[in-house]
Amino acid sequence: MKGGTASRPLRLAERHLRPEHLFLAGLGILPAFLFQGQLWVRAAQVFLFMALAFLCGRRIRLLPPALLTLSIVAANLATPYGKVLLSVWGLPVTLGALQTGLLKATTMVGLFYLSLVTVRPELRLPGRFGGLLARMIYYFELIMEDDKRFDRRDPFGGLDALLIRVHGEASKSGEGACGSAAPAGGRRSSAARTTPAGLAAMLLLGALNWGALVLS
Numbered sequence: 001m002k003g004g005t006a007s008r009p010l011r012l013a014e015r016h017l018r019p020e021h022l023f024l025a026g027l028g029i030l031p032a033f034l035f036q037g038q039l040w041v042r043a044a045q046v047f048l049f050m051a052l053a054f055l056c057g058r059r060i061r062l063l064p065p066a067l068l069t070l071s072i073v074a075a076n077l078a079t080p081y082g083k084v085l086l087s088v089w090g091l092p093v094t095l096g097a098l099q100t101g102l103l104k105a106t107t108m109v110g111l112f113y114l115s116l117v118t119v120r121p122e123l124r125l126p127g128r129f130g131g132l133l134a135r136m137i138y139y140f141e142l143i144m145e146d147d148k149r150f151d152r153r154d155p156f157g158g159l160d161a162l163l164i165r166v167h168g169e170a171s172k173s174g175e176g177a178c179g180s181a182a183p184a185g186g187r188r189s190s191a192a193r194t195t196p197a198g199l200a201a202m203l204l205l206g207a208l209n210w211g212a213l214v215l216s
Helices: 012-016 019-034 039-055 063-077 095-118 127-149 155-172 196-215
Strands: 084-088 091-094
Touching (some): 012 196, 019 196, 039 196, 063 091, 084 095, 091 095
Antiparallel strands (some): 084 091
């Protein structure tokens, strides 16, 4: 694929962690993130996931998560409860609604970046569900790599053209029938085994998130 993943070097996580081990690490971290009730700790976890995604070679865009956060917070402020902080155009901004909206927003953004870090296209899970998940990841990777050509002046036409290009790339890669694992599409192989450095990084990441949950 021109300008895509076929010629890129291995990302940081790919050099030290098998996709299956990284996926299991993500599952282990997930409860510590979801059950975290302290807003400032949840926000710190989100920034940690974003930093890890950047180190793993992902492109970080601040506008989409910012718009998502604003929309979720605005929807929650429409149902005010708790202490009134201020009034905007006659509408009360309450502490309870603001905190709830920020918790929901950080949950959505954090889950997105955690999935970027811990779910890789090379991941192979058994069964039909594993094959379906592999296809979803493969399409997502193609969309993320091709979105630079997305025409934002014509969002609907740009989205249609983007999906057609992604379908064409998947067809040229020889994707199997529904339920089969998606091909790597020329992607370089990931780590054959998890290195000691990769294992230490997974344990440290898990300890940070679970420690924050216990201490908070």
